[in-house]
Amino acid sequence: MMRGRLVTLLLAATLVAGAGLASEPGDPERGAAVFGQCKTCHQIGDGAKNRIGPQLNGVFDRKAGAVDGFRYSKSLKRAAADGLVWSAKTLDAYIENPKALVSKTRMNFRGMKDPQERADLLAYLRRFSDDPANIPEASPTATGTDHDLDPAILALQGDPEYGEYLASECLTCHQTSGANDGIPGITRWPAEDFVVAMHAYKKKLRPHPVMQMMAGRLSDEEIAALAAYFKDLE
Amino acid sequence: MTLNRRVFIGTGAAATFTLGAPALRAAGHGKPRVVVIGGGAGGATAARYIAKDSKGEIDVTLVEPSRMYYTCFFSNLYLGGFKEIGDLGHSYGPLAAQGINVVHDWATGVDRAAKTVSLAGGAVLPYDKLILSPGIDFVEGAVAGWDVSAQNTMPHAFKGGSQTELLKAQLVRMPQGGTFAMVAPPNPFRCPPGPYERVSMVAHYLKANNPTAKIIIADPKDKFSKQSLFQEGWADRYAGMVDWIGSDFGGGNVSVDPAAMTLTIDGEETKVNVCNVIPAMKAGRIAQIAGVTEGDWAPINAADMASRADADVYVLGDAAEQGDMPKSGFAANSQAKVCANAVRGALTGSKVFPAKFSNTCWSLIDTDNGVKVGATYEATPDKIAKVDGFISATGESAELRKATYEESEGWYKGITGDMFGA
Ligand SMILES: Cc1cc2nc3c(=O)[nH]c(=O)nc-3n(C[C@H](O)[C@H](O)[C@H](O)COP(=O)(O)OP(=O)(O)OC[C@H]3O[C@@H](n4cnc5c(N)ncnc54)[C@H](O)[C@@H]3O)c2cc1C
Numbered sequence: 001m002m003r004g005r006l007v008t009l010l011l012a013a014t015l016v017a018g019a020g021l022a023s024e025p026g027d028p029e030r031g032a033a034v035f036g037q038c039k040t041c042h043q044i045g046d047g048a049k050n051r052i053g054p055q056l057n058g059v060f061d062r063k064a065g066a067v068d069g070f071r072y073s074k075s076l077k078r079a080a081a082d083g084l085v086w087s088a089k090t091l092d093a094y095i096e097n098p099k100a101l102v103s104k105t106r107m108n109f110r111g112m113k114d115p116q117e118r119a120d121l122l123a124y125l126r127r128f129s130d131d132p133a134n135i136p137e138a139s140p141t142a143t144g145t146d147h148d149l150d151p152a153i154l155a156l157q158g159d160p161e162y163g164e165y166l167a168s169e170c171l172t173c174h175q176t177s178g179a180n181d182g183i184p185g186i187t188r189w190p191a192e193d194f195v196v197a198m199h200a201y202k203k204k205l206r207p208h209p210v211m212q213m214m215a216g217r218l219s220d221e222e223i224a225a226l227a228a229y230f231k232d233l234e
Numbered sequence: 235m236t237l238n239r240r241v242f243i244g245t246g247a248a249a250t251f252t253l254g255a256p257a258l259r260a261a262g263h264g265k266p267r268v269v270v271i272g273g274g275a276g277g278a279t280a281a282r283y284i285a286k287d288s289k290g291e292i293d294v295t296l297v298e299p300s301r302m303y304y305t306c307f308f309s310n311l312y313l314g315g316f317k318e319i320g321d322l323g324h325s326y327g328p329l330a331a332q333g334i335n336v337v338h339d340w341a342t343g344v345d346r347a348a349k350t351v352s353l354a355g356g357a358v359l360p361y362d363k364l365i366l367s368p369g370i371d372f373v374e375g376a377v378a379g380w381d382v383s384a385q386n387t388m389p390h391a392f393k394g395g396s397q398t399e400l401l402k403a404q405l406v407r408m409p410q411g412g413t414f415a416m417v418a419p420p421n422p423f424r425c426p427p428g429p430y431e432r433v434s435m436v437a438h439y440l441k442a443n444n445p446t447a448k449i450i451i452a453d454p455k456d457k458f459s460k461q462s463l464f465q466e467g468w469a470d471r472y473a474g475m476v477d478w479i480g481s482d483f484g485g486g487n488v489s490v491d492p493a494a495m496t497l498t499i500d501g502e503e504t505k506v507n508v509c510n511v512i513p514a515m516k517a518g519r520i521a522q523i524a525g526v527t528e529g530d531w532a533p534i535n536a537a538d539m540a541s542r543a544d545a546d547v548y549v550l551g552d553a554a555e556q557g558d559m560p561k562s563g564f565a566a567n568s569q570a571k572v573c574a575n576a577v578r579g580a581l582t583g584s585k586v587f588p589a590k591f592s593n594t595c596w597s598l599i600d601t602d603n604g605v606k607v608g609a610t611y612e613a614t615p616d617k618i619a620k621v622d623g624f625i626s627a628t629g630e631s632a633e634l635r636k637a638t639y640e641e642s643e644g645w646y647k648g649i650t651g652d653m654f655g656a
Contacts (some may be wrong), residue, residue: 005533025614132558133618134421135459137607142619
């Protein structure tokens with residue numbers, strides 16, 4: 001359940017929502033076979049080295065762009081500077097569509113659409129990172145069955161007038177023209193995508209401390225109001 | 235399993251079957267019987283919950299050799315001078331008062347075909363469901379030069395009570411400027427932050443009483459739980475006192491000589507005053523005797539903590555191969571409740587709820603300087619899987635650290651109350 005929601009959360013800004021759910025927990029054995037697709041560029045396991053892509057031992061909980069001796073793209077370095085850390089959630093989003101998470105990543109991979117395949121792959125990769133039995137703070141190995149984003153939140157109808165008032169804060173940085181100069185434009189953004197993106201910041205799923213902070217103190221109604229305002233802003 | 239057994243009992247022993255009750259009745263015995271081996275964090279909790287929630291419908295026997303349970307949790311705080319040994323001891327009296335049949339003896343054998351447990355004193359206890367929570371034993375030959383016969387010279391203090399007291403006595407007797415050495419265990423072991431909390435508490439004691447003393451830790455691992463928090467604390471509070479030698483620097487290549495009181499790390503011999511050897515661990519021996527272990531630990535079904543080898547035997551706590559859960563008192567207590575619910579359901583037909591587990595490990599670095607790591611877990615077909623978690627951050631405010639420590643005091647009262655119902 002949650003995996004599907006999280007994927008939606010992360011990617012709705014750039015993709016049509018509705019990425020599927022993995023129907024079962026990831027199976028590392030099947031994941032080993034899926035990893036075949038990654039092997040041309042990535043190594044994992046004993047003695048793994050950087051090749052076209054960085055080696056993947058200990059990738060869970062690792063800061064993005066942090067493997068010694070690997071030359072990362074500017075875009076990835078920027079995501080790293082924003083605080084991107086690899087976890088089941090962020091890796092799932094990245095593998096589903098690399099460019100959705102890191103716009104100009106050098107990872108030249110069209111993405112893996114099947115959520116079950118991704119779950120299997122992640123279960124396999126997870127084996128080569130710290131084990132929570134020994135390092136309790138190490139990344140989770142499964143997604144919980146508790147719901148994350150209440151569908152009621154998505155259903156909220158925002159008040160565009162209130163949104164306009166609140167938006168004054170956003171427009172200090174995000175230009176009304178929708179221009180992308182160092183800070184992305186956010187005008188004419190479909191309301192649902194806006195809502196899931198803001199909740200992703202609020203939950204600190206999307207990196208970026210400023211946006212996490214801004215979204216963090218917005219109520220569900222306020223986010224809905226902002227979404228209602230920005231969707232029609234020309 | 236349960237179904238087959240119910241059918242069998244239902245037809246074969248119909249005379250003792252109460253109207254409509256789905257209860258499982260052992261032939262010739264009024265109530266279903268549960269035997270629990272080990273009265274620690276897992277076993278005491280399971281015994282108490284089954285007895286309490288079944289309201290007398292299930293006969294519960296707890297087998298435990300000690301008359302008092304000395305917790306390992308907070309034993310490091312005793313080393314640091316924050317607790318008295320008496321604060322760590324808990325009597326089994328309250329469990330007996332709650333209707334549990336407490337037998338102070340060692341379980342020496344388990345006959346899973348006959349469904350009986352034999353005790354060192356000669357008694358044989360029949361069971362319908364058996365719960366094993368025997369904690370840990372040490373892997374023989376894990377540290378060159380050390381075996382359990384050396385534990386009075388080089389204590390492990392990783393089982394509660396006299397070992398903890400011995401280590402404290404040795405610490406107090408250390409000469410000024412002496413060396414306290416620890417041989418840390420390889421994964422997995424009980425209480426992942428435990429050795430490092432111990433280092434903090436020993437350092438706390440030494441700073442006040444023996445400030446020129448040194449602590450060296452030979453560690454076969456290259457990282458450990460809450461590492462950045464501990465290392466921050468050591469640098470900040472005990473500057474220059476603690477030397478951690480991880481596997482990258484030969485910390486895994488050690489031998490000891492208890493007679494000479496020497497520790498050799500990567501070929502370099504050092505004379506030490508205290509040597510706390512914490513060897514590699516495995517499930518308490520009775521789990522192996524019962525034939526439910528594979529390798530060092532006992533695999534379980536995460537949904538109910540039943541052994542993968544036998545649906546009528548459950549394994550809790552440190553002895554279990556518990557998937558993503560660290561081996562801790564909190565974890566054992568959490569598993570015991572899942573198990574108690576499942577056992578009661580199987581024996582009396584009470585409602586069984588989905589397994590949910592949680593764990594939090596607090597550690598004390600210095601006075602009013604507590605940190606914690608915690609997580610929630612769910613049962614998957616494969617294992618107990620971590621789904622969410624948190625950890626204290628480096629650089630936290632003094633108020634937050636103090637609040638965290640106070641939380642741990644509350645937790646200690648809570649868990650010991652939950653285990654014994656005192
Ligand atoms: C230094 C230290 C600090 C710790 N700090 C913490 C902490 O802060 N928080 C935390 O959650 N955990 C902590 N722990 C871990 C915690 O103590 C254990 O994980 C917990 O006790 C495990 O519970 P258990 O039921 O598996 O085993 P135990 O609590 O060890 O209980 C096992 C019992 O079984 C009995 N037994 C064994 N064999 C037999 C037999 N054959 N017949 C009858 N009885 C038998 C033993 O006598 C013992 O009483 C710490 C451990 C250490 C060593």
